[in-house]
Amino acid sequence: MLGLMQNQPLLISSLIEFAARHHGDAEIVSRRVEGDIHRYTYRESARRSRQVAHALNALNLAFGDRVATLAWNGYRHFELYYGVSGSGRVLHTINPRLHPEQIAWIANHAEDQVLCFDLSFLPLVQAVHANCTTIKHYIALCDADKLPADSGIPNLQSYESWMGGQPGDYDWPTFDENTASSMCYTSGTTGHPKAALYSHRSSTLHAFAAALPDVMSISARDAILPVVPMFHVNAWGIPYSAALTGAKLVFPGPAMDGKSVYELIEAEKVTYAAGVPTVWQMLLTHMKPQGLRFSTLRRTVIGGSACPPAMIKAFNDDYGVEVLHAWGMTEMSPLGTLCTLKNKHDSLSDDEKMKIRLKQGRAIYGVDMKIVDSAGKELPWDGKTYGDLLVKGPWIIREYYKGTSDPLVDGWFPTGDVATIDADGYMQITDRSKDVIKSGGEWISSIDIENIAVAHPSVLMAACIGMVHPKWDERPIVAVVKKPGMDVSRDELLAFYEGKTAKWQIPDDVVFVDAIPLGATGKMLKTRLRELLKDYQLPEIQK
Numbered sequence: 349m350l351g352l353m354q355n356q357p358l359l360i361s362s363l364i365e366f367a368a369r370h371h372g373d374a375e376i377v378s379r380r381v382e383g384d385i386h387r388y389t390y391r392e393s394a395r396r397s398r399q400v401a402h403a404l405n406a407l408n409l410a411f412g413d414r415v416a417t418l419a420w421n422g423y424r425h426f427e428l429y430y431g432v433s434g435s436g437r438v439l440h441t442i443n444p445r446l447h448p449e450q451i452a453w454i455a456n457h458a459e460d461q462v463l464c465f466d467l468s469f470l471p472l473v474q475a476v477h478a479n480c481t482t483i484k485h486y487i488a489l490c491d492a493d494k495l496p497a498d499s500g501i502p503n504l505q506s507y508e509s510w511m512g513g514q515p516g517d518y519d520w521p522t523f524d525e526n527t528a529s530s531m532c533y534t535s536g537t538t539g540h541p542k543a544a545l546y547s548h549r550s551s552t553l554h555a556f557a558a559a560l561p562d563v564m565s566i567s568a569r570d571a572i573l574p575v576v577p578m579f580h581v582n583a584w585g586i587p588y589s590a591a592l593t594g595a596k597l598v599f600p601g602p603a604m605d606g607k608s609v610y611e612l613i614e615a616e617k618v619t620y621a622a623g624v625p626t627v628w629q630m631l632l633t634h635m636k637p638q639g640l641r642f643s644t645l646r647r648t649v650i651g652g653s654a655c656p657p658a659m660i661k662a663f664n665d666d667y668g669v670e671v672l673h674a675w676g677m678t679e680m681s682p683l684g685t686l687c688t689l690k691n692k693h694d695s696l697s698d699d700e701k702m703k704i705r706l707k708q709g710r711a712i713y714g715v716d717m718k719i720v721d722s723a724g725k726e727l728p729w730d731g732k733t734y735g736d737l738l739v740k741g742p743w744i745i746r747e748y749y750k751g752t753s754d755p756l757v758d759g760w761f762p763t764g765d766v767a768t769i770d771a772d773g774y775m776q777i778t779d780r781s782k783d784v785i786k787s788g789g790e791w792i793s794s795i796d797i798e799n800i801a802v803a804h805p806s807v808l809m810a811a812c813i814g815m816v817h818p819k820w821d822e823r824p825i826v827a828v829v830k831k832p833g834m835d836v837s838r839d840e841l842l843a844f845y846e847g848k849t850a851k852w853q854i855p856d857d858v859v860f861v862d863a864i865p866l867g868a869t870g871k872m873l874k875t876r877l878r879e880l881l882k883d884y885q886l887p888e889i890q891k
Contacts, residue, residue: 357525358552361434363591365520368394371568371594377616378422379601379608381466382494386423390591393427396511398518400431403511407462407485409437412528414458416440416483418451418465418472421578421599424489424507428464429530429578429587431511433548434520439530441579444469445867446541452479454533454541457750464489464507468602470496477501525549531749532581534678543749544679546582550743553714554681555588557743563686563712564622564649564672568594571616571644575600575609575623576652581682584622584651584674595620606634617644624652624870625659629808632662633831642667649674649686653871654777654795656802657706675708675777679761681743684717685709685775706799707776708767715741717775719767724757731770734778737763783874785814785822792824792853794874800848801826804841806834811864811872812855815886823886825857827877829864856886 356362367374372391380386404415415432417439419425432439440458442451451472455463460480464487465473473486486504488495495506529548533541559566566572566589574586574597582588590597598616600609609631613621628650634640648663651674663669676682687709693701711717719727719735727735738760745761747754755761766779778784778793785792794812801810809829814822830836838858845854865876 357522357548359434359520359522359525359548360430360529360551360588361520363552363555363588364390364394364397364430364434367591367594374568374594374596376423376426376597376599378599379603379612380422381420381468381490381602388423390594393423394430395516397427397430397434398516398520399511399514400427401435401518401520402514404432404435404437404462406514409461411436411523412438413462414438414440414460414531415462415464416442416455416458416460417579418442418444418463418469419489419578420466420468420602421574421583422466422489422601423599424464425466425578426587426597426599429582430591433529433551435518436521436523436527438528438545441530441532441582443533443577443579444472448472448476449479450541452476454543455480456482457540458531458533458543461485462487466490466602467494467496470499474500525552530582532678542751544681544745545749546681546743550681551582551585551588554585554683554743555592557712557714558585558683559589559593560712562688562710563683564589564620565647565688566590566593566595566620570620571596571598571618573598573600573609573613573616573618573621575604575621575627580652581676581678584649584676584682586622604630606630606632610634610640613645614643619644620647620649621645622649622651625650625655626866626870628659628663632659633808635667642669645669647672651675651682654708654799655706656799657702658799658803660702660705671705673705673707673709675775677763679745679755679763680715680739680741683712684715684739685711687774690772704774707770707774709775710773711775714743715739717769718760719769729769729771729773731768731774731776734766734768737765737767737775737777739763783813785812785824787814787817787820787822787824787852794824796849797824797826797853797855800845801828801841804836804844806830806836807841808832809864809872811874811877813874813878813881815856815881815884817886817888823856824853825859825884825886826855827859827861827864827881829861856888859884 367390377387459482462485489507492506492509525548531545533543558564574583647670649672660671663671673687676684685708717739727733769775797812798810808831811827817823865873867873
């Protein structure tokens with residue numbers, strides 16, 4: 349027997365139409381590439397998204413054709429999120445921080461037909477367009493009078509002239525909710541990037557789950573600043589969850605330095621922000637010397653890489669901002685876990701609560717997870733035993749776009765992370781499987797070593813890697829970037845570890861560097877760091 353409920357597919361277009369109908373006057377504020385502030389409402393955004401759909405039809409794009417973007421977080425990019433997917437095409441957000449050769453490879457692999465880009469990426473488009481063999485139309489996200497006169501790019505149009513004359517009414521098509529809606533490529537630190545192809549169903553379910561109270565807890569009472577880029581896993585789904593709830597959106601554009609982010613938070617009364625640790629480090633570095641405070645910010649989601657304890661403590665203790673530690677992957681749309689406390693934790697001491705907050709959190713509804721040993725045997729949830737982390741759920745990929753092999757293991761996706769899970773279901777990443785350090789038959793978490801280093805007041809960034817040792821197989825060293833104007837010696841930093849971790853886990857050496865290589869999504873590139881330190885020898889071996 350089937351239920352007798354209406355059968356309406358879960359489509360991306362329903363989110364923007366809901367926002368326009370029920371939260372039509374809620375604001376969307378953007379700092380533009382031009383430097384000024386643009387503001388309008390969900391109602392106006394929905395109308396312009398419909399115009400985008402008409403403009404795509406006028407290009408004779410087929411159902412399922414890919415439309416690429418090279419763009420910052422802003423209102424025009426937001427309109428493409430809905431106009432492209434809502435009309436049955438596939439939105440392909442490209443990370444502009446990738447190498448130009450990778451960008452061209454990605455565009456060809458996706459068979460993009462249209463590329464929409466912010467003018468700040470004009471030099472990049474000029475460098476790659478000749479190698480992008482499938483792109484037929486180039487749209488610069490600007491007004492007609494800002495369009496470069498002689499760009500050298502074929503069929504270049506301004507966004508406003510391309511879509512501005514189209515009708516504001518449009519009947520969004522109805523189709524199978526499993527239809528592809530958008531695609532994102534992995535950062536491709538090794539080999540070619542791989543594409544996750546999301547569906548309308550998976551993205552809408554993800555938007556629902558992300559907004560739940562024990563996840564991002566997004567509501568119409570919030571003003572949200574997604575500093576996480578819209579080209580990075582759909583800004584963690586925030587453009588969808590915000591429309592679903594009617595929350596005010598504040599887009600930072602290209603200005604993501606500490607000063608610009610702080611000024612935007614204060615000017616727009618932001619209550620909620622989301623981004624990677626490197627962005628928040630710039631914000632805190634800007635605020636502390638000037639004694640600045642937040643007047644409205646109450647919560648921030650930090651993900652992309654493990655959040656250092658010192659950062660959680662600074663936000664919470666110094667500024668009264670709750671940090672929600674999150675974890676996920678491109679292959680997971682991306683949210684998998686988020687760390688919020690349970691009722692049973694209210695009576696715990698601040699130190700005990702901090703131990704929980706440092707974990708990546710509990711699985712959200714829609715995500716199942718387990719840890720296994722090298723033989724695939726499931727391991728206990730005791731908070732101590734660690735193994736390879738596997739996940740499954742309705743917004744987790746079953747295969748890569750144009751993939752040649754099945755990435756799943758008995759229906760589970762292997763994340764490449766090593767983790768523990770405690771009895772309450774809190775998961776903690778101990779390392780990437782390729783970064784964990786094996787010393788004398790025991791495992792050392794590089795993340796733990798890094799967290800202790802960045803807790804030192806003179807340390808800005810730290811990356812721990814293993815070095816070959818003739819007796820112990822590997823020993824950890826820590827590469828450190830000092831804060832501007834601060835100093836710390838090797839011996840002082842190694843002494844800082846005493847009492848904070850087991851003696852055998854203390855790094856053998858400290859290497860001071862000017863910068864730690866970062867990937868296209870802001871994660872530390874330990875592969876590149878190992879290359880830079882290929883001639884390094886441990887002090888014991890040098891002797």
